[in-house]
Amino acid sequence: MTDLHMHVLPGMDDGSKDVRTSIAMLKRSASYGVDTVAATSHFYAEQNGIAKYLARRQTAYNRLTEAIGERYGFPRLLLGAEVLYFSGMSATDDLDALCLEGTDLLLLEMPFVPWTDRVLREVEAIQRSGLQVVAAHIERYMDIQPRRTMEAFFDLNTFIQCNGEFFLSRWTARRALRMFRQGQIQFLGSDAHNMTSRAPNLDEAVQFIEKKLGREPVSRFFADVDYFIGA
Numbered sequence: 001m002t003d004l005h006m007h008v009l010p011g012m013d014d015g016s017k018d019v020r021t022s023i024a025m026l027k028r029s030a031s032y033g034v035d036t037v038a039a040t041s042h043f044y045a046e047q048n049g050i051a052k053y054l055a056r057r058q059t060a061y062n063r064l065t066e067a068i069g070e071r072y073g074f075p076r077l078l079l080g081a082e083v084l085y086f087s088g089m090s091a092t093d094d095l096d097a098l099c100l101e102g103t104d105l106l107l108l109e110m111p112f113v114p115w116t117d118r119v120l121r122e123v124e125a126i127q128r129s130g131l132q133v134v135a136a137h138i139e140r141y142m143d144i145q146p147r148r149t150m151e152a153f154f155d156l157n158t159f160i161q162c163n164g165e166f167f168l169s170r171w172t173a174r175r176a177l178r179m180f181r182q183g184q185i186q187f188l189g190s191d192a193h194n195m196t197s198r199a200p201n202l203d204e205a206v207q208f209i210e211k212k213l214g215r216e217p218v219s220r221f222f223a224d225v226d227y228f229i230g231a
């Protein structure tokens with residue numbers, strides 16, 4: 001099972017604050033069957049250029065993997081980023097360096113305001129440049145976008161990532177299940193930041209889906225995830 005969205009690297013953002021927390025997050029994930037974790041620390045173009053971000057990320061990754069050492073049973077870590085939308089990003093050199101390691105998948109955090117046509121065209125341009133956009137936690141935007149905007153966004157055929165919470169909130173669970181059943185969701189993530197308020201919780205979402213839809217669709221889903229990430 002792959003968790004495609006986790007702020008697991010120590011000291012990179014508002015996620016894991018130290019190596020100890022990162023290790024606990026990975027252990028917890030492994031305990032319910034996660035074998036691959038995408039380390040998707042926030043990338044804010046205003047704060048860091050890509051080169052600086054990558055250097056910081058490498059340092060954090062090295063600290064974590066050195067602390068894990070030869071210990072057995074940890075999920076495989078794939079380096080990635082959660083890239084906050086910025087104007088002109090499709091024309092940015094090296095944008096592909098922010099893709100999930102070994103893939104063309106770019107985890108994109110959309111703006112938390114209504115999207116203009118220009119925003120949608122920018123996403124389209126990223127896709128045309130050869131990268132495959134994965135819209136991070138799409139459920140967080142669905143209520144702030146007019147229905148027409150959301151439809152136009154889905155027409156761009158990006159991949160869609162949802163957080164576990166989408167399935168666990170009584171207000172959104174039905175919608176989440178419907179989207180899952182209809183194949184509109186390609187990736188799941190915990191979007192975990194720590195071991196307290198936002199701990200890894202994909203197990204709860206997966207158990208819920210299995211209870212409602214059965215095991216088979218879930219194992220098919222994660223087999224597809226493996227395919228997309230080249231596992």
Ligand SMILES: [Fe+2]
Nearest residue numbers: 005007082191
């Ligand atoms: Fe996130």
